[in-house]
Amino acid sequence: MNPFELKPQKADKIFTSWNKVLVKPYDKNAVDPYTRLRVILMSGTEFESVRLSNSFTRNCPNNDVRRRLARMRRGEQIQQKRIASLKPINESILEHTIGYEQLAVDLTANLAVTEKNSYVKKQLDFALLEDFDHLYRYSDLMELEKGGDPAKLVGDYTEIMPGRPTVAEYRHPHDDVNFYINGYLNDLKTKLNINIITGAEQQTMNFYMNVANLYNTPLGRKLYNEIAMIEEQHVTGYGSLKDPTMSWWECLLMNEYTECYLYYSCYKDEKDERIKAIWEQHFEEEVVHLHEAADLLKTYEGKVWQQVLCEGGEFPELLKFRSRKEYVREILKSVRLTGVEEGWEELEKVPDTFRYFGYNAKINGRPASVGTHTVIEKAIANLGQDYRIQSGDHPIKALADRKRDNLDVARVKGK
Numbered sequence: 530m531n532p533f534e535l536k537p538q539k540a541d542k543i544f545t546s547w548n549k550v551l552v553k554p555y556d557k558n559a560v561d562p563y564t565r566l567r568v569i570l571m572s573g574t575e576f577e578s579v580r581l582s583n584s585f586t587r588n589c590p591n592n593d594v595r596r597r598l599a600r601m602r603r604g605e606q607i608q609q610k611r612i613a614s615l616k617p618i619n620e621s622i623l624e625h626t627i628g629y630e631q632l633a634v635d636l637t638a639n640l641a642v643t644e645k646n647s648y649v650k651k652q653l654d655f656a657l658l659e660d661f662d663h664l665y666r667y668s669d670l671m672e673l674e675k676g677g678d679p680a681k682l683v684g685d686y687t688e689i690m691p692g693r694p695t696v697a698e699y700r701h702p703h704d705d706v707n708f709y710i711n712g713y714l715n716d717l718k719t720k721l722n723i724n725i726i727t728g729a730e731q732q733t734m735n736f737y738m739n740v741a742n743l744y745n746t747p748l749g750r751k752l753y754n755e756i757a758m759i760e761e762q763h764v765t766g767y768g769s770l771k772d773p774t775m776s777w778w779e780c781l782l783m784n785e786y787t788e789c790y791l792y793y794s795c796y797k798d799e800k801d802e803r804i805k806a807i808w809e810q811h812f813e814e815e816v817v818h819l820h821e822a823a824d825l826l827k828t829y830e831g832k833v834w835q836q837v838l839c840e841g842g843e844f845p846e847l848l849k850f851r852s853r854k855e856y857v858r859e860i861l862k863s864v865r866l867t868g869v870e871e872g873w874e875e876l877e878k879v880p881d882t883f884r885y886f887g888y889n890a891k892i893n894g895r896p897a898s899v900g901t902h903t904v905i906e907k908a909i910a911n912l913g914q915d916y917r918i919q920s921g922d923h924p925i926k927a928l929a930d931r932k933r934d935n936l937d938v939a940r941v942k943g944k
Contacts, residue, residue, distance in 0.1 A: 562686055663756050
C-alpha cells in the first residue's frame with residue numbers, strides 16, 4: 530500500500546455532525562484487549578498530531594499556512610473525538626490505565642522485534658522493562674482496591690509480574706538523553722517506530738499527569754504521580770531519537786505518513802467490524818492530510834515527498850499486535866541495566882560516584898515509603914502474596930518472591 534498513489538477525497542468531507550463523531554462505545558466486558566489498545570494508541574496518535582500542528586502554527590508567520598494547518602488540525606480533532614467516544618463511561622480510570630500499560634508493553638515489544646537499528650532497539654527494550662513493571666504495580670492496586678479484574682483486561686496476551694523495579698528507574702535527567710537518529714541514513718520502519726512510540730509515551734505521560742490529582746485514594750494518587758515521572762523520562766529518551774535536523778514541513782509530512790501507516794495497520798489487524806470501519810474511514814481522511822502536507826512541503830520548501838521518504842511511499846511491514854510473552858521474558862535478563870550518558874550499562878559496572886546513585890536516593894528518599902513499593906507491600910499483607918499473572922516462574926530469581934517486593938534490583942550494586 531502506497532498512500533501517495535491514492536486519490537484523496539475532498540478535504541471538507543471530514544467535517545461532519547456530532548452524531549457521526551460521538552459513536553457508540555465498545556463493551557468493556559466483551560471487547561478484545563487488543564482492540565482497546567488500538568483505541569488508546571490512535572487517540573494518542575491524534576494527540577501527537579494536534580500537538581505538532583499547534584507547535585508549527587506558533588512558529589510560522591504565514592497566515593495562509595496557518596489556515597491550512599488549522600483546517601488539517603480540525604480534522605484531526607474530529608478523529609480524536611470519535612476515537613475517544615469509543616471508551617465506555619463505565620470503564621474506570623484504573624481500568625483505562627491497565628490498557629495504557631499493556632499498550633506500552635505489547636506495542637514496545639512488537640516494535641522492538643522488527644527494529645533493525647540496534648541503538649533504537651536497545652532504547653525500546655530498556656523502557657519496555659519499566660512499563661512492564663508499571664503494569665504490575667497498577668494491577669496490584671486494582672486487586673487491592675477491588676477496582677476491576679486485571680486478568681480479564683489483558684486477556685491471555687500479557688503476563689503481569691515485576692520488571693525493573695520502579696524505585697530503580699529514577700535516573701539523572703542527563704542519562705535519559707539519547708543520540709538522535711539521522712532520518713536519511715535509517716530505513717522507513719525505524720523512523721516510523723520512533724514516531725509511533727514517542728507519541729504513545731507522550732500520551733501516557735499526559736494522561737497520568739492529568740489524572741494523578743483526580744484519583745480517589747491517596748495510594749493511587751502517589752502511584753500515578755511517581756509513574757508519571759518515569760513516563761517523562763521515557764518521552765525524553767524516545768523523543769531525543771527523533772531527527773532534529775528535519776524542517777517543520779518534513780516533520781509534518783512524516784507525521785501524516787505515520788498516521789496513515791497506523792490507521793491502515795489497525796484496519797488490517799482489527800477483528801471488530803464496526804471499529805474496523807472507523808479505522809478505514811480515518812485512513813482515507815489521513816490520506817487527505819498526507820497529500821496536503823506533501824503540497825505544503827513542495828510549495829514552501831521546494832522539496833518533493835520522495836526526498837523525505839527516500840525509500841518511497843510503500844508501507845513497510847504493518848504493525849500487528851501479537852502476544853510477546855517469551856520476548857519480554859528474554860529481555861528481562863537485562864533488568865539490571867541503567868542509563869549512562871547516551872547508552873546503557875550494567876549497574877555493577879557503573880562507578881560508585883556516578884550521578885545515578887545520588888539522584889535516585891534524593892528522589893526516593895526512604896524507598897520503603899514510596900507509593901510504587903507500598904502498593905505491593907499492602908497487597909502482600911492483604912492478599913497473602915502479590916498479584917501476578919505468570920505462565921511460568923519469573924526468569925529473574927531476585928524478583929520471583931511473591932511475598933517480598935525487591936527494592937534493590939537495578940538500584941543497589943550486588944543485588
